[in-house]
Amino acid sequence: MESITSLALDRWLHFLAGITWIGLLYYFNFVQAPAAAEAAKDQGGPGPAAIGKYITPRALLWFRWSALVTWLSGAYYLMAAPHYSLHGAFTLGIGANNIALTTIGMGAWLGTIMLFNVWVLIWPNQKKVLGLVVATEEEKAKAKRVAFLASRSNTLLSVPMLLFMGSASHGLPF
Template sequence: MSFSLLDLLLRWGHLLFALVWIGHNYANVVQHPRFQPFNGEDSPEARGAALERRMQREHGTFRYASLVVWFTGMGMLAQRGWLADALLLRGHLAVIGMGAWIGTLMLLNLWLVLWPHQKKVLGFVPALLDERVRCSRITFLSSRTNSILSIPLLFFMAAGSHGLALFG
């Protein structure tokens, strides 16, 4: 595969799945503008199998989109020979490197903090009511953290190719 075709595929994959991932963060903020503790009213029986499948599909799409975004971003940097300098924040690649590090933090937050707790809140993993209530606060804060981090992430992504004069 030619360099330019690979670059185009990585760039468009990165952009498309970033819209899915970040779009889910913003939709979450709009749908739930403030914290509402889990109250335990919805039992697994009350939710029903169809709703549970839909929630698993939605959360799965969101989580796996984050992996595609991260791998395509790192792939673009690697295939251009920029990965080491970007991740080590060297020279003009420090700008895009900051975006890469923020994206990495967001990915780790999603997979290592938000998702393990969210599985308990949604009832995918058995947990006592007190644990589910505790986890609801953690998922709220973790999701908000990613939403807030997406703002500087987008800035550094755009500044990497369009705003270097700001950092020169």
């Protein structure tokens, strides 16, 4: 009973962290980025400084840590659940003839790519853009572009990732 409870709590944590992660991803791409661009063009307005100074750092904190918690809790679930395995998922069930491992593995790989983008491309570059680390204007411009492309890539990957994850638990290959 304890392992069932542990798995249920882990899955709950995985869903909650995942909702937070993807919700913030969509917020950045569909709300904040367009609003900051609009604010920058508004000659008489306050500009994007308030967003960049007060909202973005806090949102990025939740964004990157929810990404990590989502990935770690998902990896734990794959190791602990009797019908999955971490190795089987990341090898896409090759040799196991198990469509659930193939399906969950596709979602796990997409989630891993997205986690990489958050911690290796988005966060280090956003630190430059926000002035949290010293960077020239040229470095900031390049960092902004890299973070933008990685964030948009994650947005595009999020839908298939969610479909693979959901279909694996419902036994549907699509």
